[in-house]
Amino acid sequence: MLSLAAVSAGYGSMRALFDVSLEVPAGEAVGVIGPNGAGKTTLMRVISGLIPLRGGAITLEGRSVGGLAAHRMVEQGIAHVPENRRLFPRLTVEDNLRIGAFIPQARAYFAEQLDRIYALFPRLKERRDQPAGTLSGGEQQMCAIGRALMSRPKLLLMDEPSAGLAPLVVAQVFEFVHRIRAEGLTVLIVEQNVQQVLDVVDRAYLLEVGCIKLSGTAAELKGNDFIRKSYMGL
Amino acid sequence: MDIYLLEAIVNGILLGGVLALLALGLNLIFGVIDVVWIAYADIVMCGMYVVYWLHDFGWPLPLACAATIVALAAFGALIHLLIIEPILGSAPINQLLATGGLLFFLQSFATLLFGTDFLNIGVRLPIIEFGGIYISFARLLAFALALVGAVALYFFLRRTFIGTAIRAIAQDRDIIGLMGVDQRRIYIITSMIGGALAGLAACLLVLQYDVHPFIGNTFGPLIFMICVLGGLGDMIGGFIAAFVISQIISIGGYYSNTELSYVLAFTFFIVLMFVRPRGIFAR
Numbered sequence: 001m002l003s004l005a006a007v008s009a010g011y012g013s014m015r016a017l018f019d020v021s022l023e024v025p026a027g028e029a030v031g032v033i034g035p036n037g038a039g040k041t042t043l044m045r046v047i048s049g050l051i052p053l054r055g056g057a058i059t060l061e062g063r064s065v066g067g068l069a070a071h072r073m074v075e076q077g078i079a080h081v082p083e084n085r086r087l088f089p090r091l092t093v094e095d096n097l098r099i100g101a102f103i104p105q106a107r108a109y110f111a112e113q114l115d116r117i118y119a120l121f122p123r124l125k126e127r128r129d130q131p132a133g134t135l136s137g138g139e140q141q142m143c144a145i146g147r148a149l150m151s152r153p154k155l156l157l158m159d160e161p162s163a164g165l166a167p168l169v170v171a172q173v174f175e176f177v178h179r180i181r182a183e184g185l186t187v188l189i190v191e192q193n194v195q196q197v198l199d200v201v202d203r204a205y206l207l208e209v210g211c212i213k214l215s216g217t218a219a220e221l222k223g224n225d226f227i228r229k230s231y232m233g234l
Numbered sequence: 235m236d237i238y239l240l241e242a243i244v245n246g247i248l249l250g251g252v253l254a255l256l257a258l259g260l261n262l263i264f265g266v267i268d269v270v271w272i273a274y275a276d277i278v279m280c281g282m283y284v285v286y287w288l289h290d291f292g293w294p295l296p297l298a299c300a301a302t303i304v305a306l307a308a309f310g311a312l313i314h315l316l317i318i319e320p321i322l323g324s325a326p327i328n329q330l331l332a333t334g335g336l337l338f339f340l341q342s343f344a345t346l347l348f349g350t351d352f353l354n355i356g357v358r359l360p361i362i363e364f365g366g367i368y369i370s371f372a373r374l375l376a377f378a379l380a381l382v383g384a385v386a387l388y389f390f391l392r393r394t395f396i397g398t399a400i401r402a403i404a405q406d407r408d409i410i411g412l413m414g415v416d417q418r419r420i421y422i423i424t425s426m427i428g429g430a431l432a433g434l435a436a437c438l439l440v441l442q443y444d445v446h447p448f449i450g451n452t453f454g455p456l457i458f459m460i461c462v463l464g465g466l467g468d469m470i471g472g473f474i475a476a477f478v479i480s481q482i483i484s485i486g487g488y489y490s491n492t493e494l495s496y497v498l499a500f501t502f503f504i505v506l507m508f509v510r511p512r513g514i515f516a517r
Contacts, residue, residue: 070411
């Protein structure tokens with residue numbers, strides 16, 4: 001569904017990604033793991049159009065989408081759950097979900113999609129009229145995922161969904177990923193929490209200092225000595 | 235209670251309506267685009283000329299007013315595209331200078347075009363008596379329509395997708411694109427709403443005051459004071475502050491005179507800036 005060919009990107013004179021190529025087949029969940037500063041967030045930001053594409057190509061279902069502005073990417077079917085959730089703190093939960101359905105093709109299904117999100121995350125329904133800033137970390141992550149799903153995407157990008165959450169809540173967040181996959185969505189997830197992310201994805205890539213170092217199925221990577229030593233502490 | 239004091243209080247409330255409307259417009263622009271339209275009162279002045287001339291040209295007043303609101307909405311978009319957009323990323327001082335430059339441009343341009351004569355639209359609305367106090371119908375109408383405008387804006391911001399985007403953009407500009415929202419489009423729409431509110435205010439003011447190129451100076455500083463008092467960008471704070479200030483002016487004017495009441499209002503403002511520098515309702 002999504003394919004990146006030799007993508008490079010950066011900020012100012014600094015390059016953060018060097019010729020990154022990866023494939024996300026439809027219906028699969030793919031992980032990108034790697035240390036802090038490896039370029040994982042940059043990768044997410046270049047796919048969703050928040051930062052410009054410096055080189056290479058991004059194709060979604062065969063169409064070239066590289067270099068489109070972020071709001072056009074949403075129209076193409078890519079939704080991005082940003083790092084640290086980035087909810088609109090003074091808007092209510094329901095207003096956060098409403099803004100997720102901003103694009104015209106999603107507005108028409110707003111009520112229907114809202115019901116689906118509330119069925120997926122009943123806690124959000126209980127808190128619908130509360131400012132999003134007053135939610136707990138786990139609830140905020142539900143709301144951020146729900147907000148992204150409101151645009152009825154084909155592909156969901158998740159940037160460090162477990163960051164800054166208590167261990168118990170982290171387990172819950174990975175359970176959300178399971179639920180989303182069960183809905184038939186394609187997911188690209190970036191995580192530092194290697195052990196747990198390899199339990200929910202089909203395949204994964206290892207990104208180090210802006211380059212893909214390794215790739216394989218989740219089982220292969222779990223068995224890889226380098227990954228076990230450097231990232232799983234085994 | 236003294237009947238004249240009551241009359242002063244009622245007039246204060248009525249005066250507050252239009253000020254509140256203008257404070258809403260200015261706060262909306264600041265909250266969303268993060269730019270202060272220094273020339274806001276002079277945009278209202280332009281609107282007053284538009285109503286005046288359309289009415290003078292023979293258009294019925296309601297039609298002239300509707301046309302003015304539309305014209306000023308377009309003017310708002312134009313100001314954004316021509317003046318604000320090119321300097322969005324530059325230092326705040328440059329933005330102040332640019333919109334301040336617009337102020338002098340509009341005043342001078344109006345002087346060039348229309349001269350410095352005081353023009354009166356010549357629509358005489360009755361004075362109504364209610365329980366012993368006399369209220370100008372023009373003021374009552376202005377208050378009612380300003381309130382209608384404010385309520386309409388409230389529902390627009392609360393109930394529509396674009397309104398939600400306008401409220402959201404002020405809270406997190408960087409990721410708004412991820413919601414499928416085109417920031418530029420929201421800025422233009424916001425500028426149009428700011429212009430339309432100025433247009434509505436112009437229609438309401440032209441019924442009460444003569445038009446001249448410098449009329450913006452009489453209430454421009456007042457609107458800024460109100461916005462800062464309520465907390466710049468805080469729409470509800472500004473709305474309430476408008477009524478606080480208008481009461482000070484109105485009641486102060488009853489006990490002394492109009493000039494002194496403005497001194498009183500500005501003194502109140504200066505003192506409050508020491509006590510609550512981020513506005514009365516700062517969180």
